[in-house]
Amino acid sequence: MALDKTTVANIAVLARIDVEEDRMEALAGELSGILNWIEQLGEVNTDGVAPMTSVADLALAWREDKVTDGGYQDRVLANAPEQQDGCFTVPKVME
C-alpha cells in the first residue's frame, strides 16, 4: 500500500505533528515501506483460525466498584507547565 503526500499531510495534522513540506515525499516513502512490510502478514494462511486479540490465553481482569485512588491533586498537577485554582491551564480553546 502506497501513501501519497496528501495522506501524509493529513496524518500529520491528526497527530498534531508539524511536518515541513520538503519532508513529505520522503515520509510518504518511509510510511509506505512500513505498511508494505506489515502487509507481508497477509501471506499467512489463516483459514479456520479464530480472530484473536492476544497471544496469551488470558481473561480481562475485573475490579470491584470501590474508591481506591485519587485524592492527590498535587501529584496530578506536578508536571503541569501552568496551573491555576487547581486546574491545568492551556491556550484558550473556544467554539
Next chain:
Amino acid sequence: MTYLIEGETGTWEVVIGLEVHCQVISQSKLFSGSSTTYGAEPNSQVSLVDAAMPGMLPVINGACVEQAVKTGLGLRAKINKHSVFARKNYFYADLPQGYQISQYEQPIVGEGKLVLDMPDGSSREVGIERLHLEQDAGKSMHDQHPSKSLIDLNRSGVALMEIVSKPDLREPEEAGAYLRKLRSILRYLGTCDGNMEEGSMRCDVNVSVRPLGNDELRTRCEVKNVNSVRFVMQAIEAEARRQVDVYENGGEIVQETRLFDPAKGETRSMRSKENAHDYRYFPDPDLLPLEFDDAFVEKIRDALPELPDDKKSRFIADFGLTPYDASVLVVDQANADYFEAVADGRDGKIAANWVINNLFGALGKAGKSVGESPVSAENLGKLLDLLKEDVISGRIAKDVFEIMWETGGDPEAIVEEKGLKQVTDTGAIEAAVDAVIAANPDKVADVKGGKEKLLGWFTGQVMKSTQGKANPGMVNEILKKKILG
C-alpha cells in the same frame, strides 16, 4: 399530527436520530479507582490512569459492566457476551490520553427498542441501534482567564453509556418523548440519574431532511451537546428549517458537527471539529475483550424492577386507567408507588384523577416532588373513602384537600373538626330548597314553563346556602319533586 416543513418547492419530512451519553451510576470510574462524586475540588478525583500518565493501565470496573447490561435488558436489547474496547483518537485539551476508550464494531449491547408515550395517549416504537461503554472526558472552563482555558480532570474516565437510536424519529415532539422515556427507564433501573442540567445525560442530535414521500436518507448534521429536552426540540426545528432552506436555494448539506445556540434559536458550524470524524479507531491493546456468561446476564435480569411499560399495562388492566393516565403515573417510580398506595382497595380511576389532577397539580405549582408531598398517600386514600361513603360531597372534598395540603392533616379529623359532613337529612335539605323556591318565584315559573335547564341554577343556590354540605343528588331530586311535582 405529523411534523412537516412547508418549503417553497414542496413539503419536507425530518429524519432524526439521537445519541445520548448517560453517566453510569457507580462509586468509582470505568477504568480506575478514583471517585465519581460530582462537584469535588478540581483534579482531586483523578488517578494517574485518568491523567494518562505513561505506563498506567486501565482495569475495568465490574459494576459498570453490570449497569450497561442492566440498561440493555431494560431496553429489551440484545446483550453481547463478547465485546471489544477500541481507542477513538482525537485531540482535545480535556482528553489527556489523546484517545477515548470506547467500543466500536463490537459494543456490549446491540439492537433494542423503546416505546414512546405521546401526549395524545398513543404509543410508538423506536429502534435502539446499540449501547456501548466508554470513558467521559475532563471538563474545560473557558471563562476563568482571558487567554487560557482551565482543565479539570475529575470527570475524566467516568463511565458513560452511549445509547444510539435508529433514525426512526420524525418529529421534535417524538425526540422529546424519547428522551423523557429513556430517562424514566434509566431512573427505574438506577443506572443513570438522568439529570440533563448537571450533564449526567447529554444529547447529540442527528438531523436530515428529505422531500415527503421519499425514502432516501440524505446527509445528516450532528448537533452537539444539547442540554435539555426543550432545547433538543428547538434545535431540531432550527436545524431542519436551515437544511430545507439550503436545499431550496440549490445548495447541498455537508456532513458536519454543529452547535445549537438557544439564545438565537439557530445552529452554527463547529469549525474546530472539521477533521474530527477521522477517529482512527483500533482495538485497545491495553484491554482484552470483555466477556461474561449467561449466568451473569440472568442474575441481572432476575433483579430487574418492574419497568414503566409493564407497570403501565398493569395499571390499565388492574385499575381500568386510560393509557394516557397510566403513562403519566408511571413516568416516575415514586409517583407510581404513591398512586398504588392510594388506589389499593379503591376505585382506580377516581384515585388516578385525584393523584394526577389534584396532587400533581399542587406539587407542580409548589415545585415539589411526591416524596415531599404534605398529603400522604394514606390520607388521600381516606379522603376518597369519605367521598365514596357520601360523608362529604365532591366540592367539600376539594376544600378538605386544600386544608390537608396546608396542614398535612388527617381528612377524617378535618371533616369532624370543621363540621363539613354532608347533609343527608331530608328535612334539612327540604327546608333549604323551600327557602330558595320562595325567594325566586319568577324562576320557578320559568322552570314550570319548560326551562328545565334552570334546575341546575337552583341546585347551585341550595348548595351555596348549605355551604356545599348538602348531598347534590338529593337536592336535585327534591327540587324536581317540589317544582315539577
